[in-house]
Amino acid sequence: MALGKLKVRRIEVNGRLSPGVYAKDVILHIICTLGVNGGTGYAYEYAGDVFDRFSMEERMTVCNMSIEGGARVGYVNPDETTFAYLKGRPYSPKGAEWDAAVARWRAVASDTGCAYDDVVRIDAADIAPTVTWGINPGQGLPITGTVPDPARAKTPDEKASIEEALAYMKLRPGAPIKGTRIDVAFLGSCTNGRLSDFQEVARFIKGRRVAPGVKAIAVPGSQAVGLLCAELGIDKVFRDAGFEWRSAGCSMCLAMNPDKLVGDQLCASSSNRNFKGRQGSPTGRTILMSPIMVAAAAVTGSVADAREVFGVSAN
């Protein structure tokens, strides 16, 4: 068979995430730490306190971007959170079949004390709201950081890669990423277009307005999410704040519909890829971030620290 057996890397994130730090920041941090090809040949198993507490939707955000870290697949072992999420859904097994299914799913989980090909441990407290500065998802930094300087690169490859990214992104080495002007804010995609993403952002944008000159679009990841948002009045909160509330779909994640960047517009995006040309314009620029950070960028008109913009207090 063409598929070889994968190695397994357990990535534990322990402790507590700081206020204003979300699942998207966790996976961007992991990819920045291990590299965009760090996962080649691996399946990523996510575990630890943070994943134990995460909802299924937060786990999906992280697993979704395993590919961006080079891994073939990413998973969190099935647990009570998984079963609670699945129970009662339209295509979930019912009655005795449900009990049998739960027993089967439990048996799939990794055994306690099993051996891994690699284990990586990350302290949740080390993860900040994370944004990208370059042209792949591993080129990221904390919102408080500065754009890297190719002169300080450790290898010629790294130097070339930073130079190529900065030329494309039109960013200056050493400049703070915070304050970079944006043209478009995109909230949606399979990475961050779930109900909890819109609910969380709605809490903060109530009473706020999208900055003049910024095109902000909110796109539910599925029709089911769109319907739930409408039932809960979340769409209205977004519209009142000046977002365009759209029908469900992929939209500006990959620009297969008319939602495209124009020229070298810069987009604060909750999607998963910041490759050259990804959002529809061959010179369009993408900065990946969490939904709350997209909202902060939308209301300020520049890449911003959502903790400051929305008064999320640190511990």
Added chain:
Amino acid sequence: MALEKITRIAGRAVHIPGNDIDTDRIIPARFMKCVTFDGLGEYLFYDMRRNADGSEKPHPLNDPAHKGAAILLSGVNFGCGSSREHAPQALQKHGIRAVIAEGFAEIFLGNSTTLGMPCVSASRGDIERIAAAVKADPATEVVIDVANQTVSFAGQTIAVSVRDSARDALVNGRWDPIGELIEGAGNAAKVASQLRYMSA
């Protein structure tokens, strides 16, 4: 279901240098609306090859000397990004039959293998040697021996590697995993019945 045994690929080569060349670079996502993959080859490396007005930029694939190249040479982590098969399809539809690079993104390698397009890993120095020979004479014939993991060109032969599982599938004509699964459904069921977590 036995398919063509892919043991040897010979042809001219084209060098597209760079690391982390992603699937959007290979085929920008906005061109992926096709129902079949026909015609996708035309958009291969589109934004690298063309200006906004459609005119050509200098690019190895626009160079008439490399027209008809069957082997693409590149750097580290080639094909990172999308899990869709559009990137290998675009390469194949353009006429590329194998890629020699320093390394490949996992899913790109899998997708390419299931199209019968070998992903061959070589050292940077060796890729540069092939590229230099191709630059000196674009008509240089590059021959990949998949089974023996060598590449020959301009009187030289270098050792390369093709991942075991992919090599086995290619050289035995068993690179269609769906065909393999259909053919082996009985065996798959037998193995499944012996797995503790499948029978619980």
